[in-house]
Amino acid sequence: MSRYRKSLRFSKKGKKIRLFNATLLILVSAVSGLLVFSLLKNNVLAFRGLNLIIAFALGVVVLLSSFFIWKNTFRIFTAALLLVTLLLSSGAMYGVKSLMDLSSGVQSTSNYSEFELGVYVRSDSQVSDIKQVQALLAPTENGDRDNITALLEHIKESKKTDIALSNTSSYIAAYNALVHQETEAIVLNSTFEDMIASHDADYASKIKKIYSYKITRQVETGKRSDSTNADVFNIYVSGIDTYGSISSVSRSDVNIIMTVNRKTKKVLLTTTPRDAYVAIADGGGGQMDKLTHAGIYGVDASVHTLENLYGIRIDYYVRLNFTSFLKLVDLLGGIDVENDQEFTSAHGNYHFPVGTVHLDSQQALGFVRERYSLEGGDNDRGKNQEKVIEAVIQKLTSTSALKHYNEIISGLQDSVQTNLELPTLMNLVNTQLESGGSYQVASQAIAGNGRMDLPSYAMPDSSLYMMEIQPESLDSAKAAIQNVMEGK
Structure with a gap:
């Protein structure tokens, strides 16, 4: 009776190890499959056939472990092999995932550019709300017409305010007109601020922003579809x-x-x-x-x-x-x-x-x-x-x-x-x-x-x-x- 109980105990233990190994095999297969897919898709380690060697080695581990589990043999060896493979493949997948996240991060804004336009008045002006502005001065003929038009349309829709627009030759000319009290308000594209700074280093203390609007525009470059593997x-x-x-x-x-x-x-x-x-x-x-x-x-x-x-x-x-x-x-x-x-x-x-x-x-x-x-x-x-x-x-x-x-x-x-x-x-x-x-x-x-x-x-x-x-x-x-x- 003691031998029977002992045999039954070993049988139950063997089933648990087999179940444990089967669970490990599923995890290893999933992680290894994802790793191999990511390596091949993104050309990671694609030199001297290293990515293919890794794919082959992982395939051998999965097939060999499947055979051992099916035959219910080498249970401890199979568990150790699968555990080591799971740790290595998980670490490798973490590294590849980090690369993919980096690529996604630096590409996340690659298809658009941001422009920020602001409405400015003199720093000592009593005007503090865009609804108080009657007229704006801005350079509409130097390539920024679309952005300025978008700003005015946004003000009209969001603030229910129509503002008259007068043209000037440049943002520096608009700035000069504002500080010399020739106009009550101007439009200023933030990209041009360092140009104004080179004209007047103290410009920031002379004007204040009362309204801003950020514009996003599509970046259109001639990237070709076949360039991924181009030499x-x-x-x-x-x-x-x-x-x-x-x-x-x-x-x-x-x-x-x-x-x-x-x-x-x-x-x-x-x-x-x-x-x-x-x-x-x-x-x-x-x-x-x-x-x-x-x-x-x-x-x-x-x-x-x-x-x-x-x-x-x-x-x-x-x-x-x-x-x-x-x-x-x-x-x-x-x-x-x-x-x-x-x-x-x-x-x-x-x-x-x-x-x-x-x-x-x-x-x-x-x-x-x-x-x-x-x-x-x-x-x-x-x-x-x-x-x-x-x-x-x-x-x-x-x-x-x-x-x-x-x-x-x-x-x-x-x-x-x-x-x-x-x-x-x-x-x-x-x-x-x-x-x-x-x-x-x-x-x-x-x-x-x-x-x-x-x-x-x-x-x-x-x-x-x-x-x-x-x-x-x-x-x-x-x-x-x-x-x-x-x-x-």
Whole structure:
């Protein structure tokens, strides 16, 4: 009788272990299936067949465990195998999910831009409500007509108020009219505020906002449907240095076209100085102005302006807010760049000798902002910005970045906006890993001559520094881009 009870006890224990293993098998199958699907869909670890090897190994574990459970043998071994597989696959899935969340986060605002328009009166004005305003002054002929019209329609619908609108030549002209008491109220696009600040550093204390309206507009770039697995494509990298949401429209201080050829493993970074005098697309109406002003009409205006200038198609864009992006430098333990001329930065008063310099986040910000103490001015600043961006990317794709994985993911979401899909990004990383980091990166910048007598479409009342592009420099840059795209 004791043997029977003992046998019955072992039988019940065996059934429990078998049931436990069957439950584990279901969990492992679900997590492994989701992991394999995510790896293959997003091209994660798609180099040297690693993602396929992982898929095969997980498949073997599931089939072998199913066989052992069916035969009711190797119960302890099966439980251990399934537990280890569940832990590993769950950890891997967490990592892939974090990548997917990052991609979703930086792409979440990629298809729209935000404009904020406000109604302003003098700071000492008794007017405090939009219903008290009888007339507004605004520049309706400089590419901002649609936004101003949308503001007036919103006021009419939400406040049941009709306001007369008078035109002026620019936002600076409107500001001058307001502070000189020539008008009671003006419309001001927040994107133009730093232009007014350059005209009057004390402007904020002289006016007050009584009404604001945020406008969202679709971003329309020529991204092609077949570019996910394309071997050759162009990425526009826009560097801004402002506060607020990354989706907010802003002038672009950095304008780099990254031409990538995955077959030849070549990358060409082409810098167009912010002051380059070019025809501004979209809201700029094809009128001539400095390139940085294209950004005030949205990132797609910058993309289309550069497409027209170089005669290429730009497939993707990346906007970096340097103020927040460079905070990642400290998490990465700093970066090293090669400095080819000695200078001291206005930001932070940092001294940078010739040679390899190690930068923390504040030093990096001073390094990318400085232009006045550089021999080549804005051209040399563009080269320094390229160096810092490249150094940060190299650190982000290194194994040392894994220590601060969560912080880096969070930081990137706050400082980067892009329409670059995760599979395409993973293709670049996979090529880098497979080639052992042998991408050849070259840089170029178009040159020109500085002038102060060229008219600005966005700021017609101001005398601004412009860089008139040298035709031979532009032709040389175009040829270099084509050579990389054609694999030469």
